[in-house]
Amino acid sequence: MTKVAIVTDSTTCIPQPIINDLQVHWLPYYIHRGDEELLDMLTISPREFYTWMETAEELPKTACPGTGDYLTKYSELAEHGYKEIVSIHMTSKGSGAYQAARVAQGMIKEKIPELVVEVVDTLNVSMCHGWMVIEAARTALEEKSLAEVVERVQQMIPVTRMLQTADTLKYLYMGGRIGRAQHLVGSVLNLKPLISMEDGIVVPVGTARSRKKAYQLMVDKIESAVGHMGKIKIAYVHAVAEEEVNKIKHLVETRFTVLESIVSELSPALGVHTGPGTAGLCYFPVND
Numbered sequence: 001m002t003k004v005a006i007v008t009d010s011t012t013c014i015p016q017p018i019i020n021d022l023q024v025h026w027l028p029y030y031i032h033r034g035d036e037e038l039l040d041m042l043t044i045s046p047r048e049f050y051t052w053m054e055t056a057e058e059l060p061k062t063a064c065p066g067t068g069d070y071l072t073k074y075s076e077l078a079e080h081g082y083k084e085i086v087s088i089h090m091t092s093k094g095s096g097a098y099q100a101a102r103v104a105q106g107m108i109k110e111k112i113p114e115l116v117v118e119v120v121d122t123l124n125v126s127m128c129h130g131w132m133v134i135e136a137a138r139t140a141l142e143e144k145s146l147a148e149v150v151e152r153v154q155q156m157i158p159v160t161r162m163l164q165t166a167d168t169l170k171y172l173y174m175g176g177r178i179g180r181a182q183h184l185v186g187s188v189l190n191l192k193p194l195i196s197m198e199d200g201i202v203v204p205v206g207t208a209r210s211r212k213k214a215y216q217l218m219v220d221k222i223e224s225a226v227g228h229m230g231k232i233k234i235a236y237v238h239a240v241a242e243e244e245v246n247k248i249k250h251l252v253e254t255r256f257t258v259l260e261s262i263v264s265e266l267s268p269a270l271g272v273h274t275g276p277g278t279a280g281l282c283y284f285p286v287n288d
Helices: 016-021 046-053 067-079 097-111 126-141 146-156 170-174 179-184 211-226 242-255
Strands: 004-009 024-027 030-033 036-039 061-063 084-089 116-121 161-165 192-198 201-208 231-238 257-265 279-285
Touching: 004 067, 004 126, 004 146, 016 024, 024 067, 067 084, 067 097, 084 097, 084 126, 084 146, 097 116, 116 146, 126 146, 126 161, 126 231, 126 257, 126 279, 161 211, 192 211, 201 211, 211 231, 211 242, 211 279, 231 242, 242 257, 242 279
Parallel strands: 004 024, 004 084, 084 116, 231 257
Antiparallel strands: 030 036, 030 061, 161 192, 161 279, 192 201, 231 279
């Protein structure tokens, strides 16, 4: 058992074998589809969800784990002998998970004063959030201190980037998660929009006339950040579009020194906002 427990949620999109290997503790988001309450990545799989979504006329509602969920998780970890927890969450500007965890942090301090909980807002989503959890868990497995685990995440927040495209911005628009990319809705027609995040908010970073050109734009933007053959760790994330991320992967690996790569499915709680066919990447530079 590590000295520091890492807590997160299903929107990291980290493949389960990695979650298991790194001893990460996670909670599912909730998906409300009509009268059904689904548990993200537990009672609904990505493939099943996106197949249904292709014919959906109304988006399901999603909800983050609540304060009670986090309080229960922190209490369970304390019962298992942990004295320190780092709780890592997607952007607070797109979800209430960070706030819920902060409230639970205050409550657990009163209940178990000796338990130390640090709550971190990654200001990002998907496998950008996921990479921060992975690196935090690796730091914890090296028996580093809680402060060192938190510092590792804080180092990554400014340099970890998402680039993503989809056939349409319809789902982001319907779900109210469009951010500053809203002006693209209704004007892109057959264009493929490229989105990213800045300061925790979805932003447009370009458009292309085909997926192929969108993917080329992605690697051009990575190169402007890290240089030709720069060292990176990268995750290719998709919603039933594995063939598409394989195309991105091929382009990336001819232009950069990839030290580690992961192919991941977008969790339904995130994919409900972008829709099936979404393909993209999350990366950060490695400077050692």
